[in-house]
Amino acid sequence: DAGITQSPRYKITETGRQVTLMCHQTWSHSYMFWYRQDLGHGLRLIYYSAAADITDKGEVPDGYVVSRSKTENFPLTLESATRSQTSVYFCASSESGAANTGELFFGEGSRLTVL
Amino acid sequence: AQSVTQLGSHVSVSEGALVLLRCNYSSSVPPYLFWYVQYPNQGLQLLLKYTSAATLVKGINGFEAEFKKSETSFHLTKPSAHMSDAAEYFCAVSDRLSGGGADGLTFGKGTHLIIQP
Numbered sequence: 135d136a137g138i139t140q141s142p143r144y145k146i147t148e149t150g151r152q153v154t155l156m157c158h159q160t161w162s163h164s165y166m167f168w169y170r171q172d173l174g175h176g177l178r179l180i181y182y183s184a185a186a187d188i189t190d191k192g193e194v195p196d197g198y199v200v201s202r203s204k205t206e207n208f209p210l211t212l213e214s215a216t217r218s219q220t221s222v223y224f225c226a227s228s229e230s231g232a233a234n235t236g237e238l239f240f241g242e243g244s245r246l247t248v249l
Numbered sequence: 250a251q252s253v254t255q256l257g258s259h260v261s262v263s264e265g266a267l268v269l270l271r272c273n274y275s276s277s278v279p280p281y282l283f284w285y286v287q288y289p290n291q292g293l294q295l296l297l298k299y300t301s302a303a304t305l306v307k308g309i310n311g312f313e314a315e316f317k318k319s320e321t322s323f324h325l326t327k328p329s330a331h332m333s334d335a336a337e338y339f340c341a342v343s344d345r346l347s348g349g350g351a352d353g354l355t356f357g358k359g360t361h362l363i364i365q366p
Contacts, residue, residue: 167353169356176339176359192353224293226292237283237295238285242291243290243292
């Protein structure tokens, strides 16, 4: 089915472990984003990508790594998970930057708990 | 960087009553503005957007918002609330991303809309 899918939807891990959250979109959108959602903070941008092999930091990038070798995939890796990274993570994509259409299409989220 | 302020983390209205969710933005030039809705355990979806055309914007599910430059506001309204409107609502503004290479969205902290029967 067309759309944007995230996996896993739920993940429990331990402090210090590496975790990768996957994001796949079928629209061939140029832009992809990773946000985290926390109570009292709304959505904060972690990393974004304007095209394959082009990534850049957002507001809260520390502790995260991204890659974009293919247009349709944008995995987010927590190299050594910490409790403060317990959150709901949303991947989003858009055809162009917000100055144009502005609409972001979101996945259903990945709920990560770090014990 | 732009910022968005949503007044009220929780808003409670009775079914059939007017819904008013407030959003103020900071911008030196008229921005593009958006309202997104998030239903429980789902991602966000676009309700409506303002992109410098008509100042009164109509969206899905009977929602609308009015861009008021003099007040730097973009409040979301619906004349008559329905139980299915219970959700989290986010106001967002277009913004140059930190790397300078693209425009993205900066979100407010969200308003949880509660509908009382």
